[in-house]
Amino acid sequence: MKYFVPSRIVKGVNCGRLFAGDKNEIGLARTLMKNYSVSKSPEEYIEDAKDCPSYIEKNMFIMSSLTDEELNFPLAYSILLYKDVSQFEILLRAIYRPQNFYCVHVDLKSEKNIYDAVSGIAGCFDNVIMTSERFNVSWGKYSILEPEFSCMKQLLKYKKWKYFINLTGQEYPLRTNAELVKILGAFNLANDVEGTVKR
Template sequence: MNSAKLSFVLCAAASSVICLGIYISSRARKPEPRGWRFDRAKCGDYPDELCAALFEGKAAAAVIGAECEQTHGPETRGGEGEGEGGEGEGGEGGETAVNCSRLLAAHNYITETLSREEADFPLAYILTVHKDLPTLEWLFRAIYAPQNLYCIHVDNRSSAGFRRGVQGLAGCFPNAFLASRAERVVYGGFSRLQADINCMEELAPSPVRWRYAINLCGQDYPLKTNRELVRLLKTQWKDKNITPGIPQPDHVKQRTSHVHREYISPTESYVIKTPARKSETVPHGLKLYFGSAYYALTRGFVDFVLRDKRAKDLLQWSRDTYSPDEHYWVTLNRIADAPGADPNAEWEGSIRSIKWLDQTRVAHNGCKGHYVRNICVYGLGDLEWLAQKDSLFANKFEVNSHPLVAQCMERWLRPRTLSQSEVPIRQGWRIKNSACFFDIENNDCNR
């Protein structure tokens, strides 16, 4: 081969290597989807148009959001305990008093009743919590209204820091308080039911003329505004309780036919099914039902729960059953003379939307976040599904794991809330930077 041919071959080979390198490099750099130019250095303030695109199911927005969460999100996810009764987390909340003015300003709390309709129909909330202060505070500011009441039950197993943080949060609002009697809640145990009863005992004598009691855990979030909730309860339910459920199916009868015990140790807790069968029959010949542990109950029904002998006897009988909150409320609401009762009710009334793992491709399109105990912790790809649901609330969320989900949910709900107001909108009520999650320990906005 002469020198000219050799030079040509070497040049062509070198060009091929260079071109291949450029091709591989261009393939490795994924271009941003057309239509958005999103600086990932500014991921802390997620653009409104991207949130809107996520609720419309546009995949390109989810790609950008996922990259942003991976780049700027926390290195580890939240705890794996259930929102209703897992282990508490330490290091949350501080020794110093919360700067309430800074808290209210940082999170744009609505400090005035927005309509006469809402003023005439106050709600009472029961929040049972044990961990994750940022997610709780994010939920609280979404459901907060000055005419409502809020009883927060903090699990006795929670860290001292978490309790201080919740106490500091509640202390900023005259209509919020911690339950004075706290249970050591065991998931699936009687203690979870007792926690709600403890709050009811403190809400019942309140001079505030609240109309319904609604229970939540710390990882819920509303899908409706306060005014939409009020209208639904006034018009569709008309002083009826919402306790979705059916007659007790055969596959859950062992929950109430056998004696169950709560097991608690320094490191774990759970409910044990014993071989012993319950000797007592269901009091007063009541027919057991099975359904949701979450409800919307009229004030008259709450008084009935606390005072009626049938309700008290069923509560006592339920102490050694499994997950009694899934039969207690729904059974009492089928008693014909109970206030607000609906003896013929079944699954009517969607209290919460949940993506259960075993319902994938049956009731939903799969979890786009991650699962905790077979329940989806929502990711950005779940927002379209959530926006289409007609439930009152959804579960489960984690602000630290999916901060952009939290931002988008706020930006979806708050404008709708303000659009329904009959009073002038204050600038401080508008979400300015929902990437800011108030750090109660440092009394500042934590990005």
């Protein structure tokens, strides 16, 4: 199987100047961005995901583990979302690797076209599953744990992964998969979550 490894080139913008805060370069970047939008309607995602090979290639998903270290250290993710299919797709593209496992929960309150779009995207990957149950999630309440438990239960069917990471559809990783593998590998299967129970 041929693996596609994406590379992005930003034409017309000097990234060094942009990151240095050059006002002229920032103005140029803003002008170029006016004609560029990554946001699509849920219906466009539903249509795009009908042709999975084209969808995967066009959206530049990384379909290789990239390193042996990553291949031998698969991760499991849960992603809880309510809205914004575009933001979900950007997140999934950033964290996706074929050796990892992903469980996605779309809030019961979400519109049907959002659920259908996310289901279509998930259906393009063997290692991305939708929760078997949907919950009406209220942030800060117990209901936020229900989809997490559902995902954990489903992900436990896949015995290979080493760590579980829970995200929302509104997040974006600050580390690459390779960096996460190195960091989590240093934990040697220990947990870094503090407990609040006094012993």
